[in-house]
Amino acid sequence: MLDIAALIGPGHELAVLFGTFSFLLLIGTPVAFCLGVSSFATIAYIGLPPVVVFQRLNSGVSIFALMAIPFFIFAGELMVRGDIARRLVALAGALVGHFRGGLGQVNIMASVLFGGISGSAAADASAIGGLMVPQMKERGYDADYAVNITVVSSIIALMLPPSHNLIIYSISAGGKISIADLFTAGIIPGIVLALSLMVAAWIVAKRRGYPLEAFPGGRAIIAMLIAATPGLILVAIIFGGVRSGVFTASESSCIAVVYALLITFFVYRSLSFSEFVLAVKGAVRTTAMVLLVIGCAGAFGWLLAYLRVPAQLVAFMQTISDNPIVILLMINVILLFLGTFMDMSPLIVITTPIFLPVAIAFGIDPVQFGIIMVLNLGIGLCTPPVGAVLFVGCAVGKIPVWTAIRTIWPFYFAAVFTLMLVTYIPALSLWLPAAFR
Amino acid sequence: EMTLRSSDTHPDGYPTVEAVKYMGEQLSAATGDKLCVEVFHSAQLGEEKDTIEQTQFGVIDLNRVSLGPFNNIIEETKIPSLPYIFRSTEHMHNVMDGPVGEEILAAFEAHDLIGLAFYDGGSRSFYNSQKPINSMDDLAGLKFRVMQSDLFVDMVDALGANATPMPYGEVYSSIQTGAIDGAENNWPSFESSGHYEVAGYYTLDQHLIVPEVLVMSKLTWDKLSADDQAAVKAAAKASVPVMRDMWAAREAASEEKVRAAGVEIITDIDKTPFIEAMVPVYQKYVTTDKLKDLVTRIQATE
Amino acid sequence: MQQFMKKVARVLAIVARIALWVSGTGLVLMTAFIAWQVWGRFVLNDTPTWTESSAVIIMGWFIFLGAAVGIREGYHLSFDVLLYILPDRVKKILYSVSDITVVAFGIGMMYYGYLLAEKTWPSTIPNLGFSGGIAFLSLIFGGFLMVIFSLERLARRACGLVTARFGETELPEEDL
Numbered sequence: 001m002l003d004i005a006a007l008i009g010p011g012h013e014l015a016v017l018f019g020t021f022s023f024l025l026l027i028g029t030p031v032a033f034c035l036g037v038s039s040f041a042t043i044a045y046i047g048l049p050p051v052v053v054f055q056r057l058n059s060g061v062s063i064f065a066l067m068a069i070p071f072f073i074f075a076g077e078l079m080v081r082g083d084i085a086r087r088l089v090a091l092a093g094a095l096v097g098h099f100r101g102g103l104g105q106v107n108i109m110a111s112v113l114f115g116g117i118s119g120s121a122a123a124d125a126s127a128i129g130g131l132m133v134p135q136m137k138e139r140g141y142d143a144d145y146a147v148n149i150t151v152v153s154s155i156i157a158l159m160l161p162p163s164h165n166l167i168i169y170s171i172s173a174g175g176k177i178s179i180a181d182l183f184t185a186g187i188i189p190g191i192v193l194a195l196s197l198m199v200a201a202w203i204v205a206k207r208r209g210y211p212l213e214a215f216p217g218g219r220a221i222i223a224m225l226i227a228a229t230p231g232l233i234l235v236a237i238i239f240g241g242v243r244s245g246v247f248t249a250s251e252s253s254c255i256a257v258v259y260a261l262l263i264t265f266f267v268y269r270s271l272s273f274s275e276f277v278l279a280v281k282g283a284v285r286t287t288a289m290v291l292l293v294i295g296c297a298g299a300f301g302w303l304l305a306y307l308r309v310p311a312q313l314v315a316f317m318q319t320i321s322d323n324p325i326v327i328l329l330m331i332n333v334i335l336l337f338l339g340t341f342m343d344m345s346p347l348i349v350i351t352t353p354i355f356l357p358v359a360i361a362f363g364i365d366p367v368q369f370g371i372i373m374v375l376n377l378g379i380g381l382c383t384p385p386v387g388a389v390l391f392v393g394c395a396v397g398k399i400p401v402w403t404a405i406r407t408i409w410p411f412y413f414a415a416v417f418t419l420m421l422v423t424y425i426p427a428l429s430l431w432l433p434a435a436f437r
Numbered sequence: 438e439m440t441l442r443s444s445d446t447h448p449d450g451y452p453t454v455e456a457v458k459y460m461g462e463q464l465s466a467a468t469g470d471k472l473c474v475e476v477f478h479s480a481q482l483g484e485e486k487d488t489i490e491q492t493q494f495g496v497i498d499l500n501r502v503s504l505g506p507f508n509n510i511i512e513e514t515k516i517p518s519l520p521y522i523f524r525s526t527e528h529m530h531n532v533m534d535g536p537v538g539e540e541i542l543a544a545f546e547a548h549d550l551i552g553l554a555f556y557d558g559g560s561r562s563f564y565n566s567q568k569p570i571n572s573m574d575d576l577a578g579l580k581f582r583v584m585q586s587d588l589f590v591d592m593v594d595a596l597g598a599n600a601t602p603m604p605y606g607e608v609y610s611s612i613q614t615g616a617i618d619g620a621e622n623n624w625p626s627f628e629s630s631g632h633y634e635v636a637g638y639y640t641l642d643q644h645l646i647v648p649e650v651l652v653m654s655k656l657t658w659d660k661l662s663a664d665d666q667a668a669v670k671a672a673a674k675a676s677v678p679v680m681r682d683m684w685a686a687r688e689a690a691s692e693e694k695v696r697a698a699g700v701e702i703i704t705d706i707d708k709t710p711f712i713e714a715m716v717p718v719y720q721k722y723v724t725t726d727k728l729k730d731l732v733t734r735i736q737a738t739e
Numbered sequence: 740m741q742q743f744m745k746k747v748a749r750v751l752a753i754v755a756r757i758a759l760w761v762s763g764t765g766l767v768l769m770t771a772f773i774a775w776q777v778w779g780r781f782v783l784n785d786t787p788t789w790t791e792s793s794a795v796i797i798m799g800w801f802i803f804l805g806a807a808v809g810i811r812e813g814y815h816l817s818f819d820v821l822l823y824i825l826p827d828r829v830k831k832i833l834y835s836v837s838d839i840t841v842v843a844f845g846i847g848m849m850y851y852g853y854l855l856a857e858k859t860w861p862s863t864i865p866n867l868g869f870s871g872g873i874a875f876l877s878l879i880f881g882g883f884l885m886v887i888f889s890l891e892r893l894a895r896r897a898c899g900l901v902t903a904r905f906g907e908t909e910l911p912e913e914d915l
C-alpha cells in the first residue's frame with residue numbers, strides 16, 4: 001500500500017510544497033511563480049540552502065536544445081504575419097472543401113498543413129481560427145461548430161513535427177531520447193487524429209445539415225499548391241534536417257526562422273519592417289512566459305526528486321497492478337485530470353520525471369510515452385477551466401466558453417479515441433521511427 | 438544519524454553508482470549505522486556542472502563527477518585530463534594512487550570540496566565510419582564529434598582532424614548520414630550508444646585516460662567528528678578496487694559485443710607522432726610551474 | 740497619489756520598453772549566431788565553437804527580461820477560478836498577496852544570483868573565455884525588474900488604479 005506518512009515525509013515537506021503551490025495557484029499567481037515560490041518555501045522549510053532553487057531556475061533555461069522553442073515560436077509569428085498561413089488555408093480549402101462539412105474539413109486540413117510548420121497549438125488556433133472562423137460563420141455554419149473544430153484540431157500541431165513540446169519532453173527526460181525519433185513518431189498519430197476529427201466533423205455537419213462546397217477543379221488546386229509551396233518546403237527543411245541528423249533541432253528551428261524571413265521579405269514581399277518588429281515582440285512575450293515556467297518547474301522537479309517522489313510512485317503503482325494496460329490507463333486519467341487545470345509545458349516538465357520511470361518499469365517505450373503524454377496534455381489545452389487554446393478559439397469566434405463546450409463532445413470523443421489507440425497500439429508511434437532508422 | 442545524499446549522472450547499476458553504494462555500506466558498518474549514503478543516480482539532481490555547485494553550497498553531500506567540469510575551476514585537474522599524459526590504465530592507477538593523486542585531491546579544498554577518491558573513467562579512442570586509422574595521415578580532414586570543451590577541440594585540431602562540437606544524442610544519426618565521420622569514446626560508451634553499428638573502425642590510441650572523482654561538500658565534512666571523517670575517507674578508499682573490478686568487467690563485456698559485431702579494431706599503432714603533435718596543446722594548457730612540475734612527475738612515474 | 744503613480748508608470752513604461760527591446764535584440768542575435776554556426780559547419784567547413792555557449796547566455800537575458808516585462812503587462816498564464824466567486828475587496832487582497840510573493844521571489848533571484856555569480860566567478864565558460872559567473876547576471880537583473888514591476892502593481896492597486904491580467908485587464912494606453 002501507499003505509505004502516505006512516508007510520502008508526505010517526516011516533516012511534511014510534500015505537504016508544504018503542494019500546499020503552497022495550490023494556494024498560490026488559487027489566488028491567481030502566475031504558474032511560473034507558483035512553482036518557484038513553493039519550491040523556495042519548501043527548501044527554506046527543510047533547511048537546505050535556497051540557492052539551489054535559483055540555480056535550477058538558471059540551468060533550467062540555459063539548455064541549448066531549449067533554443068528551438070523561441071525559434072519555432074518566432075518562425076510561427078513570421079508565418080502568420082507574412083501570409084504563409086493564409087496560403088496554406090487556401091490550399092486546404094481546395095483539397096477538402098467539397099467534403100461533407102466542407103469548411104470544417106478545411107479547418108482540420110489546414111491544421112495538418114500549418115501544424116507541420118508550427119509547433120504550437122495556440123498559434124494554430126489563432127492563425128487558422130482567425131482565417132477560418134469568420135468565413136465559416138459567413139457561410140452559415142454555427143459559431144460553436146467553427147470554434148470546436150478550430151480548438152480540437154489545433155492539437156494536430158502538437159503531434160506533427162516540429163513540436164517544441166516533444167523537445168521539452170526529451171529535455172525533461174534527461175535529453176537522452178532522440179528528438180528525431182519523437183518527431184517521426186508523432187506523424188501517424190497526428191494523421192489518425194486528423195482523420196478521427198474529420199469523421200466527427202462529418203457526422204455533426206450531416207446532423208446539422210451544413211452545405212457542401214463546390215470542387216474547384218484540378219487547375220485551381222495546382223495554382224494554390226504552387227502559391228503554398230514555399231511554406232511546404234519549410235516543412236521539408238525542418239523535418240528533413242532533424243530526421244537526417246544534418247541539423248540539431250535548435251539549428252533547424254533557426255533555419256526555419258531565416259527561411260521564413262527570406263520568403264516573407266523577398267518572395268512574398270508580405271512582411272514590412274514594423275510587422276517584423278511585432279513578430280519579434282510577440283515571440284519574446286510568448287517564449288519568455290513559457291521558458292520561465294520551464295525554469296521554475298526545474299526547481300520544482302528537483303525537489304520532487306530530492307524528496308524521492310518518483311521512486312515512491314513507482315513502488316506504489318507496482319502494488320496496484322502489474323499490468324501495463326491498467327498502469328497506462330491510470331497515468332492517462334491522472335494526466336487528463338491535471339491537464340484540465342494546468343498548462344502543457346509545466347506539466348510535461350513536472351510529470352515526465354515522475355511518470356517516465358513508471359512507464360519504463362512497465363516496459364513502455366519512452367518514445368511512445370512521449371506521444372501519449374503530448375496528445376493527452378494537448379486535450380487538456382482544450383478543456384476548461386484552464387485551456388489556453390479553448391480561450392483563444394472562443395476569442396477568435398467571439399463566443400462564451402460555455403457555448404463552445406456544450407457542443408464540443410464529439411470532438412473530445414474523437415481526440416480521446418485517438419489517445420486510446422496511441423496508448424494501446426505501440427506500432428502507431430514506433431513503426432515509423434523504426435522504418436526510418 | 439545522518440544520510441549523506443550523493444549524486445551521479447550515470448544510471449542505476451553503473452560501476453560508479455554501485456561503487457558509491459558499496460562505500461555507503463562500508464561507512465554504515467564502520468559507524469554503527471550513524472552515517473549512511475543514498476545515491477541519486479541518472480542525473481536526478483542535475484547535470485554534473487550543476488551538482489558540483491550544489492555540493493559547494495552544501496545542498497548535497499557527496500558527488501561522483503568526471504574531471505572535465507572541474508578543468509575551468511581547479512587548475513590541477515587539467516593535468517590528468519591532458520591527452521596522452523598516461524601511457525596505460527595501469528600507469529594512471531600508479532599515478533593517482535600515489536603522491537600526485539593526493540596532491541590533486543587536496544586542491545579541491547580551496548573550492549569548498551573535499552576530494553575523497555579517484556575512480557576509473559575508461560580510456561577514450563577514436564572511431565569512424567570511413568577507414569582504419571593507423572597514422573596521423575589517416576586522421577587528416579576527418580570530422581570528429583567532440584564534447585563542448587576547449588581541450589577536446591584543440592586536441593582534435595592538433596591531430597589534423599576537424600573538431601565538431603555536438604550534443605551526444607545527435608552523434609549516431611550524424612555518423613550514419615555522413616554529417617560527421619566519427620567520434621571518440623571508451624569501450625562501454627561506444628557499445629551502449631550503438632555507435633559501433635555505424636562506425637566500423639575503432640583505433641585504440643587511448644588519447645585520454647581520465648579518472649573520475651568522488652568529492653564531499655566541505656560544509657558537510659566540517660560537521661563530522663574527526664573519527665567520522667576518517668571513516669568516510671577509509672570507506673571511499675575501500676570502494677576504489679571494487680569499482681576498478683566492476684569497470685574492467687564492464688569494459689570486457691562491451692569489447693566482446695563490439696568485436697562480435699565485426700568492428701575492425703586497430704590496436705598496434707605508433708603513438709609517437711600523436712604525442713609529438715600535442716606539444717602546442719601542452720604549451721597552451723600547462724602554463725604554471727606547478728602544473729609543469731606535475732606533468733614531469735607523472736611522466737617519471739612507473 | 741494617483742497622479743504620482745501615473746508619473747511612475749511613464750518612467751517604468753520606458754524601462755519596460757527598453758527591456759523588451761533588449762530581449763528582442765537578443766532573439767535576433769541568437770538567430771544570427773546559430774545561423775552562423777550552421778553556415779560555418781556546412782559552407783566554411785569550420786564550425787565556430789563560440790556560438791552555442793554565447794547564444795545560451797543571451798537566451799537567459801531574453802527570458803528573464805521578457806518575463807519581468809510580462810509581470811507589468813500581465814501576460815503570464817495564471818489560473819484564477821476561485822477568484823470569480825469572491826467579492827472584489829477580497830480579490831484585491833489576494834492579488835496583493837500574490838504580488839508580494841513575486842517580490843520575495845525576485846529578491847531571491849537577486850540575492851542568490853549574486854551568491855552564484857560570486858562562487859562561479861573564478862571559473863571560465865568553455866569555448867568562450869568569459870567568467871562562468873556571467874551566466875547569473877541575467878538572473879540578478881531580471882529579478883531586479885520583477886521586484887520593481889511587482890512593487891508598481893502593489894502601489895497602483897493601493898491607490899485604485901488597474902493592474903494588467905492575462906485574458907482580463909490591460910494597462911491603459913498611456914501607462915504602457
Ligand code: NA
Pocket residue numbers: 115116117118119120156157158159160161162163
Ligand atoms: Na507541429
Ligand code: NA
Pocket residue numbers: 339340341342379380381382383384385386387388
Ligand atoms: Na485545460
